[in-house]
Amino acid sequence: MTLTVALAGNPNCGKTTLFNALTGARHHVGNWPGVTVERRSGTFEHGGTTMEVVDLPGTYSLAARSEDERVAVHFLASPEVDLVLNVLDASNLERNLYLSTQLLELGKPVAFVLNMVDDAENRGVRIDVPALELLLGGPIIPTVGNREQGINELKELLGTMARGESNRCRSITVDYGHDIEGELAKLQKEICRDEQLEASMPPRWLALQLLENNVEAKRVVSESHACEAITQQLARSFAFLEPHLGADGATLVAERRYGFAHGLVKEVASAPDDKKSPTAKLDALLTHRVLGIPIFIGVLALMYSLSFVLGKIPQDWIADAFKALSTFTAARLPAGELTSLLVDGVIPGVSAVIVFVPVIMILMGCIAFLEDTGYMARAAFIMDRLMHVMGLHGKSFIPLIMGSGCNVPAIQAARTIESPQDRLITMLVTPLVSCSARLQVFIVIAGTFFTPIKAAFAIIAMHFLGLGLAVLMGRLLRSALFSGPSSPFVMELPPYRLPMLKATLIHMWEKGSIFLTRAGTTIFAGATLVWFLSRYPGIANREWTLEYQQQRHAIAALNLPVVESEERLKAAQLAHESRIVNSSLAARLGQKVEPILRPILDPDHKRAEAWKDVIALTAGFVAKEIVVSTMAVIHQASEEPKEGERLSPLQVALRDGSGLTPLTALAFMVFTLIYTPCIGTIAMIRREAGSWRWAAFTVGYGLVLGWGLAWVTVALGRAMGFA
Amino acid sequence: MTQNLPIPLSLLQPGDQGEVVLVQAKGQVRQRLLEMGFIRGARLRVEKLAPLGDPMELVIKGYHLSLRREESSCILVQPVAG
Numbered sequence: 001m002t003l004t005v006a007l008a009g010n011p012n013c014g015k016t017t018l019f020n021a022l023t024g025a026r027h028h029v030g031n032w033p034g035v036t037v038e039r040r041s042g043t044f045e046h047g048g049t050t051m052e053v054v055d056l057p058g059t060y061s062l063a064a065r066s067e068d069e070r071v072a073v074h075f076l077a078s079p080e081v082d083l084v085l086n087v088l089d090a091s092n093l094e095r096n097l098y099l100s101t102q103l104l105e106l107g108k109p110v111a112f113v114l115n116m117v118d119d120a121e122n123r124g125v126r127i128d129v130p131a132l133e134l135l136l137g138g139p140i141i142p143t144v145g146n147r148e149q150g151i152n153e154l155k156e157l158l159g160t161m162a163r164g165e166s167n168r169c170r171s172i173t174v175d176y177g178h179d180i181e182g183e184l185a186k187l188q189k190e191i192c193r194d195e196q197l198e199a200s201m202p203p204r205w206l207a208l209q210l211l212e213n214n215v216e217a218k219r220v221v222s223e224s225h226a227c228e229a230i231t232q233q234l235a236r237s238f239a240f241l242e243p244h245l246g247a248d249g250a251t252l253v254a255e256r257r258y259g260f261a262h263g264l265v266k267e268v269a270s271a272p273d274d275k276k277s278p279t280a281k282l283d284a285l286l287t288h289r290v291l292g293i294p295i296f297i298g299v300l301a302l303m304y305s306l307s308f309v310l311g312k313i314p315q316d317w318i319a320d321a322f323k324a325l326s327t328f329t330a331a332r333l334p335a336g337e338l339t340s341l342l343v344d345g346v347i348p349g350v351s352a353v354i355v356f357v358p359v360i361m362i363l364m365g366c367i368a369f370l371e372d373t374g375y376m377a378r379a380a381f382i383m384d385r386l387m388h389v390m391g392l393h394g395k396s397f398i399p400l401i402m403g404s405g406c407n408v409p410a411i412q413a414a415r416t417i418e419s420p421q422d423r424l425i426t427m428l429v430t431p432l433v434s435c436s437a438r439l440q441v442f443i444v445i446a447g448t449f450f451t452p453i454k455a456a457f458a459i460i461a462m463h464f465l466g467l468g469l470a471v472l473m474g475r476l477l478r479s480a481l482f483s484g485p486s487s488p489f490v491m492e493l494p495p496y497r498l499p500m501l502k503a504t505l506i507h508m509w510e511k512g513s514i515f516l517t518r519a520g521t522t523i524f525a526g527a528t529l530v531w532f533l534s535r536y537p538g539i540a541n542r543e544w545t546l547e548y549q550q551q552r553h554a555i556a557a558l559n560l561p562v563v564e565s566e567e568r569l570k571a572a573q574l575a576h577e578s579r580i581v582n583s584s585l586a587a588r589l590g591q592k593v594e595p596i597l598r599p600i601l602d603p604d605h606k607r608a609e610a611w612k613d614v615i616a617l618t619a620g621f622v623a624k625e626i627v628v629s630t631m632a633v634i635h636q637a638s639e640e641p642k643e644g645e646r647l648s649p650l651q652v653a654l655r656d657g658s659g660l661t662p663l664t665a666l667a668f669m670v671f672t673l674i675y676t677p678c679i680g681t682i683a684m685i686r687r688e689a690g691s692w693r694w695a696a697f698t699v700g701y702g703l704v705l706g707w708g709l710a711w712v713t714v715a716l717g718r719a720m721g722f723a
Numbered sequence: 724m725t726q727n728l729p730i731p732l733s734l735l736q737p738g739d740q741g742e743v744v745l746v747q748a749k750g751q752v753r754q755r756l757l758e759m760g761f762i763r764g765a766r767l768r769v770e771k772l773a774p775l776g777d778p779m780e781l782v783i784k785g786y787h788l789s790l791r792r793e794e795s796s797c798i799l800v801q802p803v804a805g
Contacts, residue, residue, distance in 0.1 A: 385775035
């Protein structure tokens with residue numbers, strides 16, 4: 001027998017820690033159907049009963065306005081749930097009890113966990129648990145979640161309750177007073193005319209939501225055949241209550257609930273003492289008027305270096321290992337289609353997926369740490385003014401900055417933003433922030449066409465252009481997509497707490513594995529597709545393969561010194577690959593779309609081989625750094641500079657042979673910055689936004705915007721007399 | 724500080740205290756503010772302003788909350804002497 005326990009509570013009440021303590025490592029992370037809210041569930045066994053625990057999103061209320069609340073209410077009201085476990089933060093009891101007053105209305109047995117009792121005691125708050133249990137009408141277990149205190153007792157209690165053997169449950173609901181209760185009864189009577197409606201949720205709960213003017217409740221009613229009767233009764237109730245009690249329904253209901261919570265707290269808890277809490281002392285420094293911002297920048301710098309400097313070390317190992325594997329395989333297998341699929345398609349594809357894992361895990365670990373300590377809310381508090389100007393939320397700042405390391409984990413980092421609108425906009429503009437992979441392309445191109453100082457300026461300009469565009473697009477998308485008022489910035493600043501290492505590690509592991517399973521397949525598929533586009537049909541040409549093999553044999557037969565022989569072998573390989581790539585499907589695509597790109601990359605129509613840029617840009621779709629290595633193949637020139645020379649053979653070839661001028665090179669850089677996010681970013685947007693539509697939108701607007709700005713670059717440059 | 728007329732919360736300075744008189748916001752913001760404890764008679768204290776001057780941090784119902792000026796200007800409070 002499996003029984004389902006829904007874990008409900010406010011944000012920051014220690015729900016997730018308790019969930020981990022209950023279910024251990026055995027849990028599953030997925031999405032709630034149809035939405036992008038994470039669904040975490042796990043099981044534990046007690047006394048022969050298997051209990052499935054479902055961790056609901058943390059909410060302050062069940063008013064079903066936000067995505068999180070809708071998910072929570074819908075699940076709580078479903079017959080699937082046998083038992084509700086409400087986690088209460090003992091150090092913030094009154095506000096936590098507001099949600100409890102709603103949970104008690106849902107008609108399911110409710111048990112309570114009084115968490116963080118130690119925090120409350122440190123603040124001088126002592127809670128009379130037996131008295132609270134009596135007044136709430138449900139069993140209460142005091143715990144300290146991060147020390148796993150009281151967990152066994154809790155499991156025991158859940159077991160007996162779920163089997164219906166507990167006698168500690170009495171159903172208690174808030175008494176809304178004579179007038180409101182009278183109107184509630186009348187509304188319930190009308191609701192009960194529709195049996196289906198009556199069965200779908202407790203009539204009293206629906207009546208309360210109607211009094212609160214809840215949009216979702218009104219929608220449910222509008223589908224009922226009793227709609228007219230209910231609506232009329234509601235109008236009568238409002239007409240009676242509002243003048244009589246001096247406020248609208250929503251205020252009255254909230255007041256009564258808080259009245260109940262306030263009365264309870266007065267009854268069972270001692271008042272906190274006046275001494276300054278550790279949180280207040282820390283905040284005096286961390287959100288200080290002058291020091292707040294420098295400290296935040298320091299935290300950001302630390303997080304950035306941990307993720308992208310420290311994270312680069314295992315990333316390089318992975319990349320090197322795969323490169324070695326690919327070289328090893330290439331040397332052992334005969335040249336041909338299958339070898340190429342393996343060496344140029346599958347191995348780099350798998351590598352392109354796995355290299356992200358260390359960075360994702362470290363960055364997500366840092367963010368989870370900041371969230372769990374409570375600093376994330378302060379970071380948003382500090383930066384909100386600036387981000388608000390951009391039409392975004394204070395919490396959007398961190399993903400945008402992290403985007404300059406790598407867009408992929410940055411988009412995942414946007415998950416800390418509660419409002420779905422703000423989160424979506426942040427995800428859609430993050431790809432405009434220039435990442436370290438694009439930096440590699442800029443270094444090669446700028447280094448070729450500009451003097452070192454001008455090149456440095458051009459590269460910095462690209463980064464500012466990216467950030468500036470993110471700001472502009474943020475504002476534009478906000479007004480274009482969501483014309484309504486932006487979601488309210490009513491954010492709790494929770495007390496600082498030291499997170500548990502175990503929780504952070506579990507979180508990192510989850511993020512890494514979710515990336516591998518959900519985004520990994522897309523990235524791999526994309527990499528294989530691009531391999532196909534850039535190798536066929538040439539790779540299947542037997543004559544070319546045979547010629548190449550003969551060349552290799554011929555070189556080997558010359559008995560040259562090792563160094564020279566290897567150089568010649570490399571040159572032959574490059575020539576062979578170049579022939580394939582330059583006649584590939586991607587090359588044909590390049591010739592087809594060349595007229596479109598002509599205004600930005602070849603304004604004077606002097607470049608015979610401008611279509612070759614398209615091959616490099618197509619390859620850049622897999623990962624931007626591949627643009628450089630593809631150019632090396634296209635132009636048959638190595639990307640590694642010879643000793644003592646500033647420019648690599650590739651750069652020399654680009655300067656002398658590609659026909660790009662400094663101005664069109666700059667336009668090329670602008671286009672590379674914007675034209676499309678890499679496949680990893682696209683896969684992540686798809687996963688986090690929950691639909692291909694937004695991923696496609698990002699690619700689409702990137703291409704249009706990239707072309708437009710590159711065109712502006714060329715037009716402006718020519719107007720100013722540059723070539 | 725003794726005043727008879729309620730004023731918008733956004734006009735309170737760090738350290739000031741007040742009692743909620745009315746939440747003037749509409750729709751989603753209104754419901755959210757009510758849930759977070761901005762009900763008639765609730766005591767609050769302004770803690771500080773963010774380094775860039777907005778949002779504000781305040782204490783209500785024993786916990787800390789941050790509000791943008793947009794929201795705090797539609798909450799009427801009666802200043803109370805601390």
